[in-house]
């Protein structure tokens with residue numbers, strides 16, 4: 001990495017249609033009732049003015065470097081390289097403060113909230129990872145924080161519940177519906193609409209415009225660094241790159257900088273669950289195009305075309321929707337989306353722990369599994385996005 005810490009993307013890949021309307025081909029947009037649309041339009045214009053402002057960009061860079069600990073290393077995994085016959089690098093997002101890529105986005109959005117004069121930020125969380133990242137960012141800038149979580153998740157994620165409270169956030173447990181992630185989203189949106197001074201801090205590249213474009217922007221640093229680092233290390237671009245996709249934020253973070261490099265193959269690992277419907281979270285493989293939670297993208301549906309619950313061993317991948325940008329990248333064929341099952345992810349989780357001394361998040365293990373499968377015996381050069389660390393996963397019967 002060079003000595004200047006220019007970590008912010010140079011404009012939005014010149015994609016005006018995405019920036020202004022949140023459209024990726026026919027996907028994306030803002031499918032919401034009027035009161036919400038008004039808030040989103042305001043957020044969209046404030047976001048554009050923020051990223052045009054060098055002071056905002058410098059502040060974002062400052063916190064990425066000194067609070068998150070960027071740039072994250074690009075690590076040559078020698079044992080994995082020996083085992084597969086392909087040179088494999090790991091982009092170490094697991095080394096970020098709080099242990100995953102999510103902090104890049106929460107820092108960006110909290111600075112935007114502060115700039116907009118928000119008195120309070122709200123967030124939804126499933127397993128609690130985004131709740132912790134948001135509570136962390138809110139503590140950093142001194143804004144009040146409410147985290148909405150389904151009662152069922154509160155009961156099974158006690159460590160993250162304690163972390164959220166320790167960081168000074170208020171935890172709001174909801175008993176609506178199945179009392180899990182999508183119910184927490186609904187509760188948070190309801191609160192947001194009725195609280196003019198609040199800012200909704202969304203955790204992945206999903207939901208209505210401008211969230212997908214904002215989250216993509218704040219995560220762009222991952223690929224921007226990786227591209228520079230691989231050129232420094234190898235003198236050339238990789239043959240292929242890999243990431244897991246839940247909502248799509250760590251994947252778009254890595255992929256964004258390489259989309260224009262047509263010689264770089266891009267592969268994404270979906271949370272395959274059992275490997276077939278209905279016990280799966282592989283939205284792009286098994287889902288249908290449709291409107292879900294404010295955006296037109298793919299979604300897992302039942303026989304009648306209604307959105308269904310997803311299934312994956314990895315809480316971060318367990319979502320029935322997907323980023324509209326990934327929907328577009330699938331339809332254009334630029335990115336290949338693959339099913340990786342729970343069992344394959346568990347095998348990769350154990351394998352990376354033993355071969356490299358790195359315990360990956362079970363989400364990231366999906367990408368490791370896919371990369372090893374596709375690179376075996378290929379004598380090529382690949383990068384895997386290691387989106388997070390696996391401390392949170394060791395207690396389950398994975399070890």
Ligand SMILES: *Cc1c(COP(=O)(O)O)cnc(C)c1O
Nearest residue numbers: 204246247248249250316363388
């Ligand atoms: C949340 C999470 C994911 C999935 O979210 P994306 O938005 O698809 O990146 C992947 N890995 C880790 C470690 C996570 O915490």
